[in-house]
Amino acid sequence: MxxxxxxxxxxxxxxxFSPSEPISKVTLRMVVCSLHELQDRLHTKARDEARNRCEQHQVGTIPVPPLPQPFFGQQEHNNEVDVNFRMFANETLKVLNHYHAKRYSSNHTLxxxxxxxxxxxxxxxxxxxxxxxxxxxxxxxxxxxxxxxxxxxxxxxxxxxxxxxxxxxxxxxxxxxxx
Incomplete structure (x- = not known):
């Protein structure tokens, strides 16, 4: 062969060998989408944990069925999740924008x-x-x-x-x- x-x-x-490539708009978009997905997961986890704490105190109530919502809108605000996530997302995007602006060239030959x-x-x-x-x-x-x-x-x-x-x-x- x-x-x-x-x-x-x-x-x-x-x-x-570690290839270096410039950060493209596609990469930025993928990171932003992943950050949105992470935020949704953190909100869902915080909501489920709060619901479990409430269920432990209320014995004998009918649990909320875990059915999907007809559409996915903005989730309820949760200050504990939002503040930490916003700090993380801001720093992540700041680093990406810094390296995106530098325009690194590839270390591969043609x-x-x-x-x-x-x-x-x-x-x-x-x-x-x-x-x-x-x-x-x-x-x-x-x-x-x-x-x-x-x-x-x-x-x-x-x-x-x-x-x-x-x-x-x-x-x-x-x-x-x-x-």
């Missing part, structure tokens, strides 16, 4: 950028599989068909993989995730 020259020069940078596009396209078409080796941190490019064959061989090995029950799976999951 042959890779484009741009991909080779990109891989020579190593897995520890050849490396073309190589990155080519590698992404090969991965999207499932022609190759790209991973980083566990020992040296080098990039490993494997043809997709070879990757599928290796996976099938591993799954056929009964000493490595065997069927397990749901109970056993949950037990191992809890153990591995320290639950």
């Amino acid at each position: 042959t890779l484009p020259d741009g991909a080779r020069s990109l891989f020579e940078l190593g897995a520890g 050849v490396q950028k073309r190589g990155m596009r080519a590698v992404r396209e090969l991965m999207r078409l499932k022609t190759i599989r790209l991973c980083v080796s566990g020992k040296g941190g080098e990039f490993v490019v494997i043809p997709h068909q070879l990757d599928v064959e290796i996976t099938k061989k591993h799954l056929e090995d009964a000493s490595l993989y065997r069927p397990s029950s749901e109970k056993e799976f949950k037990s191992k999951y809890r153990k591995l995730n320290n639950e």
Whole structure:
């Protein structure tokens, strides 16, 4: 399998290379949307916690059914959530605007950028599989068909993989995730 020259020069940078790109309007929009989503989640969490505190005091009342609202409007103000969130959002946007105004240029050459596009396209078409080796941190490019064959061989090995029950799976999951 042959890779484009741009991909080779990109891989020579190593897995520890950190690309720098200018902050685009799309990135700013994604951050702002994520901040709005975070604010909604914080409001919902604060409202649910307040409702749980009230329910503990009122025994025997019918709980409010958790049905979705017909539309999502502005949530009720919660000073505790709003003040902290506003400080966080202001500082986040201040930093983003500062670096957005600086207009950093990319630290990739044009050849490396073309190589990155080519590698992404090969991965999207499932022609190759790209991973980083566990020992040296080098990039490993494997043809997709070879990757599928290796996976099938591993799954056929009964000493490595065997069927397990749901109970056993949950037990191992809890153990591995320290639950």
